[in-house]
Amino acid sequence: MDKISVIGLGYIGLPTASILATNGFKVVGVDTDDRIVSTIGKANSHIEEPGLNTIVNAAVKSGNLVAKKRPEEAKVFIITVPTPLTDEKKADLSHLKSAMKNLVPVLKKGDLVIIESTSPPGTTRDEISPIIEKSGLNVGSDIHLAYCPERVLPGNILEEIVENDRIIGGVNPESTKKAKEVYQTFVEGDLYCADATTAEFVKLIENTYRDVNIALANQLADFAEQINIDVWEAIEFANKHPRLNIHQPGPGVGGHCLPIDPWFLLEQASVTGSLISKSREINDQRPNYVFREIQGLVKDIPEPKVTLLGLSYKGNVEDTRESPSLKIADLLVKENINFTAFDPYVDNFDFQTNELGGAVDGSDCIVILTDHKEFENIDLKKLRESMEHKYVFDTKNILNRKRWEKAGFNVKILGVNKTE
Ligand code: SAJ
Numbered sequence: 001m002d003k004i005s006v007i008g009l010g011y012i013g014l015p016t017a018s019i020l021a022t023n024g025f026k027v028v029g030v031d032t033d034d035r036i037v038s039t040i041g042k043a044n045s046h047i048e049e050p051g052l053n054t055i056v057n058a059a060v061k062s063g064n065l066v067a068k069k070r071p072e073e074a075k076v077f078i079i080t081v082p083t084p085l086t087d088e089k090k091a092d093l094s095h096l097k098s099a100m101k102n103l104v105p106v107l108k109k110g111d112l113v114i115i116e117s118t119s120p121p122g123t124t125r126d127e128i129s130p131i132i133e134k135s136g137l138n139v140g141s142d143i144h145l146a147y148c149p150e151r152v153l154p155g156n157i158l159e160e161i162v163e164n165d166r167i168i169g170g171v172n173p174e175s176t177k178k179a180k181e182v183y184q185t186f187v188e189g190d191l192y193c194a195d196a197t198t199a200e201f202v203k204l205i206e207n208t209y210r211d212v213n214i215a216l217a218n219q220l221a222d223f224a225e226q227i228n229i230d231v232w233e234a235i236e237f238a239n240k241h242p243r244l245n246i247h248q249p250g251p252g253v254g255g256h257c258l259p260i261d262p263w264f265l266l267e268q269a270s271v272t273g274s275l276i277s278k279s280r281e282i283n284d285q286r287p288n289y290v291f292r293e294i295q296g297l298v299k300d301i302p303e304p305k306v307t308l309l310g311l312s313y314k315g316n317v318e319d320t321r322e323s324p325s326l327k328i329a330d331l332l333v334k335e336n337i338n339f340t341a342f343d344p345y346v347d348n349f350d351f352q353t354n355e356l357g358g359a360v361d362g363s364d365c366i367v368i369l370t371d372h373k374e375f376e377n378i379d380l381k382k383l384r385e386s387m388e389h390k391y392v393f394d395t396k397n398i399l400n401r402k403r404w405e406k407a408g409f410n411v412k413i414l415g416v417n418k419t420e
Contacts, residue, residue, distance in 0.1 A: 001025050004182070005074035007099050008081035009036050009067060011047055011256075011319075012116060012150045014056065015157045016078060021059035023186045028074060029067045040067035048318040048345070051158045071103050076112045076182055079103075080150070082256075083117045089263045091120050093127060100131045107137060112144040112178045118203055118257070119147070120264040124196040125171060139171060146170040146179035147196040149203035154255070155317045165189035169199025207261040208276055213247040214258070215279035218286055221249035221415030231415030232397045249415045251369050251395040252286035252324025254313025259283070259322045287327035290367070290395055290414070294328075295335070297391045297412065298365050305388070306332060307363040308341040309356075310370020311349065315396075318345040325369040344374050357386065365391035371398045380407035 001024050006017040009031040017029040031037055039046040043060035045053045059065035071077070081095040096117050103113070113132070115124050124147040129139045137143050148168045152160040166183055168191055170176030176193045183191055194202065217235065224231035235246045253259050262276050298304035313323040320326060325341070329351060332339045341352050342359035353359040360366060360383055368375055376398050384390065384407050392404055395414040404411050 002075035003028070003073075004076045004078065005030060005071060007031075007071060007077060007079045007103065008095070008117070009040060009046075010080065010082060011049070011154065011157070012152065013078075013080035014040070014045060014047060015049065015052060015152070015161055016080060016116075016150075017065055018052070018055040018059040019158070019161055019186055021062065021065035022055060025064065025185075027059070027065045028072055029065060030069070030071050031067065032069060034069070037067045037069055040065070049157050050155065055158065071106050073106045073108065074111070076114065077103055077107075078114045078116060078182075080116045083119055083264075084256075085260045085263055090267045091123075091264050093119065093123065096123070097127060097131065100128050104132060104135045107132065107135065107143060109137065109142045112146070112175070112182070114179050114182065115145075115147045116150050118149065118261055118264065119200055120268050121197045121201040121204070122268070123147075123200060124169075129171060140175065144170065144175035144178040145196070146175045147199045148179055148183065149199060151203075151206070154319060155314075162186060162188050165192065167192050167194050167199045167202050169194040169196040171196050201265075204261050204265045207257050208265060210247065211253060211258045211262050211283060212275060212279040213245070214249070214253055215282040217247045217249040218282055220246070222289075224415050225417060228417065230413075232413075248397075250286065250324075251290045251414070252327065253283040254321065254323040254325075255319065256321045287324045287331065290324070290328055290369070290393075291331040291335075293393060293412070293414075294332075294337075294365065294367055297393060298337070298389075301364050301389055303338065304364045305362055306337055306339040307359050307366045308332075308339060309343070309359075309366060309368045309375055310372055310396075311341055311343040311346045311352070312370055312372075315371035316345070316373055320346055320348070323370075328367070328369065343370065344372060357382065361386045363387050364389035365393065368392070368394045368396055368398060371396040375399075380404065380409075384408055 003026045004020050005028045006013045007030045009029045017027045021027040036046050043057045045056040079099050081099045084092045086092045132139050132143050139145050151164045168176055168179050180191050221231045238244050238246055262280055311325045312318055312320050340359045342356050390409045392409045393412045401411050
């Protein structure tokens with residue numbers, strides 16, 4: 001089987017490299033970070049993701065996966081480096097371009113390069129292809145080049161990498177065909193062929209659809225609070241309609257994809273009265289709204305103490321990138337409101353307490369920010385005894401309201417009732 005190199009061993013690269021290795025390929029994973037290379041070298045994963053440690057362990061121990069700092073010759077290269085957002089809300093292609101430049105010296109006629117990093121439409125054709133051609137190799141004939149976006153959901157990566165359908169866009173039909181042959185070896189979903197720029201656009205509109213839909217849900221939550229309707233119930237009923245899929249409201253949109261990808265579209269073309277940028281604005285404002293509601297809840301308490309439950313950007317994952325919880329924590333710091341936080345998956349912040357009991361001790365108000373499964377059935381007896389005032393603000397609608405009210409809590413649910 002061909003030797004494959006995966007460049008960038010992060011959330012996407014490491015699972016991809018491990019799956020290829022357990023499917024019989026000889027895989028060289030490349031990352032510029034010494035710590036990552038050494039962790040994988042010891043057959044461990046540096047990323048928390050269900051099942052990942054086990055598969056990395058098997059891949060490395062089988063001898064099929066090795067991690068290195070520099071690229072070496074292979075037949076296929078899959079680039080999965082980050083493309084973050086700059087302060088000017090533009091795609092930062094520096095990691096992608098530098099990965100490609102570092103790869104050029106080992107490229108030879110007949111190799112295939114696949115980009116998976118999320119990129120503005122045209123990046124593969126206008127930014128990556130010229131870097132290869134500068135070396136004298138012709139893209140399309142000497143080197144095959146394709147863009148194939150990842151679509152996996154953090155928390156469920158190993159299943160989705162295999163099961164999801166994929167869009168594969170080559171810079172020419174031969175490149176598409178070659179890339180398809182690679183994915184055919186481990187993807188069980190359908191493989192659809194496009195051109196590279198369309199495939200880049202498709203990736204962005206998927207996450208943009210979700211962001212805009214969540215913004216709609218957040219606005220509906222604001223309406224519902226004002227007219228005393230339970231937005232969660234209303235959305236559930238509306239979604240019984242065969243053509244509806246309204247998303248869920250919440251404290252904001254986090255992670256490394258939804259808050260970023262719509263900007264990659266917006267940087268390329270503008271339309272009048274952009275729904276996409278308005279949606280970004282609505283979702284970005286959600287932490288401020290949550291903060292104001294917290295202020296309202298504790299306004300009559302002298303020196304209140306607040307407890308944030310959940311720091312990761314969504315339930316049952318440890319990733320805190322762009323997490324709304326961190327923005328709310330910042331606002332509490334700025335306004336000098338005493339607070340602590342608890343998250344069973346996260347352990348990097350000095351304002352955290354590492355067990356729930358300590359986090360709620362002497363607290364006046366609990367704010368649920370992440371829908372971790374551990375928060376659904378908290379022992380209320382213990383909680384009640386250690387808290388001062390008993391406010392709870394559920395921004396994810398995961399609590400059983402009746403149970404909490406019975407235990408003496410004053411319950412506020414986002415999208416249901418507004419703080420007086
Ligand atoms: N969120 C809501 N309401 C919802 C759904 C999500 O407020 O109804 C919030 C979450 O709490 C979280 C954020 O949005 O803060 C993003 O979470 P997510 O589960 O929607 O998405 P990600 O970022 O974990 O993964 C997305 C996925 N994209 C789509 O579903 C279209 C995934 O398939 C992509 O592979 C991934 O982005 C990516 O890498 O682009």
